[in-house]
Amino acid sequence: MFPTPIEKRSLPFNLSYRVAIWLSLLLWLLPLIAVMLTSARSTADINAGNYWGIPSEWMLLENYTLVFTQTPMFRYLLNSVLITLPAVFGAVALSTLAGYALAKFKFRGNVAMFATFIAGNFVPFQILMIPVRDLTIGMGLYDTATGLIIFHIAFQTGFCTLFMRNFIVGLPDELIEAARVEGVSEWKIFWYVVLPLVRPALAALSVLIFTFIWNDYFWALVLVQSDEVRPITAGISALKGQWMASWQLIAAGSIVAALPPVILFFAMQRHFIAGLTLGATKG
Template sequence: MFPKPIKKSGRFANISYRVALPISIVLWLLPLIAVMITSIRSIEDINKGNYWGWPESFNFIENYTEVFVSTSMGQYLLNSLLITLPAVAGAVALSTLAGFALAKYNFKGNVWIFAAFIGGNFVPFQILMIPVRDLTIDLGLYDTHWALIFFHIAFQAGFCTLFMRNFIVGIPDALIEAARVEGVSEWKIFWHIVLPLVRPALAALAVLVFTFIWNDFFWALVLVQSDEVRPVTAGLSSLQGQWLSSWQFMSAGAVVAAVPPVLLFFTMQRHFITGLTLGATKG
């Protein structure tokens, strides 16, 4: 029923695994390595066609400084933070409340509401482009931070609620019933009992949602058009027109844009892994 551990497989399987694994890792890392090396090349080196060879000179400080001096990269990063942090907080907070209600309250329509949250994850977001854009224009939110914040909170609610509901279901009902017998209010039960028990799940969800929203490119193009509001993903695309042949600056900008989610993951790595494996074993 379950896959056999590789150590217990045959000799051919073990040899194939040991050969295929490093090759797969190198192939997966190759584009990332190419971007990082290109970000420190000189324009002369790129014009010579030296795309994969060792750089003739290392222009680390020059290239990364130029990205911030000659472009609006600093503003793009600030915009991404102003959009991502409130959106993550709102999505996680609302989904935790919704997940608690769906997991621990038996009311009419509970299953159908939960099914609606699940079904929302399967709706292709491209078909929402025109209605969402028209809605933000009608509400006066188009080309503002709030347009992306509200959309991401709404769009991530389905996945986040599904995620949190499945974790909260595992909390023993006896804990909640004991608190109710003692006269504890529902809000205090949620705040002092449920939240501490699902803290690893909250950390894992926050990391995932932060990455989803930070890397969003489609809605950054649809709902935003000015540099004062444009996040870093859409800002990188604008560098292509400004630096038509300066791939070293575009690569440096891509590396800078990737730093915040990578730092967040390594900072929250212990909580992230704990949250993903919470409930995987019993006893």
């Protein structure tokens, strides 16, 4: 283990280390803590410039109620859910199929195809923007959740296929070969042999791309424009324009937008980190 385990040091050193980690965490999250406090402030506090101190009057419930009743925040939140969940499901499903094909079948163009998925995953969004926007408008899907969902599925498939392919490559060939000798059809092999084995990878991948899609802002700007479809990232940004002076409301909205991925991360931390670092232990 590196650095040397702290238990081997003196008691005062140990105590000060334990204090130091919490203090540094407090410092690290200071901007976020300030937003949380601001979301509980009164208008009087905001006008008086009390942005960083303890609120003189706690308006937590009032502010959040106001955000949900006076702004389309609930609609934005719902939109984000309705866009993110199908997109995650679609991207994971397609890429599990594709990843299996790339990992366990030998055919011409296999490596080239794999490389294309990897490369596509890194391209700047702007090189896709105009054609994707035109295509979406052409299909009558501009300003609809469907248009945004299809794009997210297509784009995330690059990363997801890389991820699933690398996971499936590690599965033993014997299992699949044995089933084949038994005369099990290829589809059933996928469904009954491969799929149960990749379950941990599916969890890791889903959690990870949930946050990617939930936090998307660029495509929400490019493919959507009305409040009825706008996800929460673009929604917050629109609110910022309309509620310029009511920072406590924007702060409350920001917390609402940040909460779902944070909760998911906390609940599935192990999976999340496994997903994020899969490529980092090799390569």
